[in-house]
Amino acid sequence: MSHTLETVVNETAANPQWAVIWLHGLGADGHDFAPIVPELLRPDWPAIRFVFPHAPVQPITINNGVPMRAWYDIVSMDFASRADAAGVTASVQALDALVDAEIARGIPAERILLAGFSQGGAVILSAALRWTRPIAGLIALSTYLPDPKAAADARVADGIRPPVFMAHGAHDPVIPQGIAVESAGMLKSLGFPMEWHSYPMAHQVCAEEIHALGDWLDARFRAA
Template sequence: MSVALKSLILNATTKHTATVIFLHGLGDTGHGWNLPVEGIFRCDSDLSHVKWILPHAPSVPVTANFGRVMPAWFDIKTFDFVSNEDERGMLSTVSSVNQLIAAEIDAGIDPGRIVVGGFSQGGAISLLTAFTNERKFAGVVCLSGWVVMRSKLKGMCTQHASSTPIFWGHGTADPLVTLDIGRTSVDFLKTTLGISAVTTERSDAPALKGVLFKDYAGLQHGAAPEELDDLKEWLKVILPKNSE
């Protein structure tokens, strides 16, 4: 059963024509991404039309953290991230995110002007949300995340999975969701889901589809200024300001 998510809302500073829904990682809240969004994205005039929704995950026991109750989009049973997955929790969260998406569409925002993204757990949920949704979004963002439900995902994907632009950033020194996990996940997207690789974010928006994977030297389980700057430039292509 899905739950209504509380969120930190950062409204567009000019006419609202696009929305980014960004999900935090394990143990965090939407407030943890307030500073990066304010300091990097919202201060850029080319993204002033974008509304940011930063949802807060409900607090649940996390098995891999000795049952400690903390904000989480789903339970993590083990830190290998692929065995004994909490599929029920994942799908419940996808349903909750879809409620946020539906509210934006009801308010007049076209699905093609919505980006769903997140960090770590949030990135994993964002991929699952986009791949299984009947609507095609402007793009998906996964920072330091991984692909979940691999044994079932191909059968769950809609026709839009292979053509939706994906920005994937990952640190080379990530000790938790390792670079190998990230690369293996991207390989899964390419070989199993038929998603193409993109070599540059500087393309015309209609032709920009597939996964753009960028790694960042020395970055651990976090986000780096260079990574967020790259994401900002990608968003300018995916959500151009002059699209009304």
């Protein structure tokens, strides 16, 4: 994977002081979550640059090798081993490059948030366990930590524990909620401040979730 991803960029006002890098799910693209911005925004928030990258197109093993946009290959149905580890690593590196680009544009790591839905969320949670950057927070929607064993063994950098907002559908047929609950528990045990929400929905996003996320983001902006 090349480390330069194409992106959809949405700046809420001139001279953004914060950035949110938001990774889509399998088979979607950077446009998928762009419409969420007006639903999320609140009038007194600072100017934010939302960056929605497109994952590269690659063949997906469990979909009979059909190519689609993906952050990594899905090689089996077993959650402990379904994510292609090399693909996850490549996506973490590509995400790292996106963070570097925001820092180069003048937004410090402490004001960069990482968000992801499903596969995208798996990448940001994986990144959080490998990085030494003091980022502002992680937004993990309908997702899980792909390799809990590696995560448990990961040497999480001293003092780098960004707060996490996790939300999941109780009726999710793609990633059962129990898997996400385990991931949340593991992150908590590693010292990440965790806010967990469950909604009576499938593998999707709902209005109540967006409102709760808005409250969580509001707290981050105020704390800064």
